[in-house]
Amino acid sequence: EPEVTQTPSHQVTQMGQEVILRCVPISNHLYFYWYRQILGQKVEFLVSFYNNEISEKSEIFDDQFSVERPDGSNFTLKIRSTKLEDSAMYFCASSYTGLAGSSDTQYFGPGTRLTVL
């Protein structure tokens, strides 16, 4: 069964540095998402992406964050000038349709654990 994949599994960075988290969504999916989960807390929506543009974003997704689909398979989350409070698990997800369709189940990747020192 196809799965969403993410790299790296764990990223350690110094405060103030930029990181890029990578995701490969399921190949025929059209909608892509990033979520964040601080240790022991709930999953928080960051952004959704469709047709090469942001569809929705949350209050967390400020100018520090950006997303890109640089090619036909990858979907990336860039975090500029990382802060200590950016330390979290970042999950990518994809769905075949957006929530207007019947095939809107979101499948999550295994996550990237980001540690900012």
Added chain:
Amino acid sequence: GENVEQHPSTLSVQEGDSAVIKCTYSDSASNYFPWYKQELGKRPQLIIDIRSNVGEKKDQRIAVTLNKTAKHFSLHITETQPEDSAVYFCAASSYNNNDMRFGAGTRLTVKP
């Protein structure tokens, strides 16, 4: 925006007993309500979902009920097994946006 409340935060049951987790939501436009199971250090995995055109959905030992008037939905697990132990998250979103909001999670422990 949507706000999802989930209760209880922890739930401990004996193997074979039933477990019920409840969620409320604030946005009357929400019409898609998935439930995810997350084991320690793993990704959230969809276990069941319900859309606003139905009031109840079952899949073997798992069922979800939805009350749109009251804006709440519940997860029911019957004949619980130790492998059901995990954190369960409810979520809500609408056809109008791709912004899915999660509840705070319920840590379910099933004691053998």
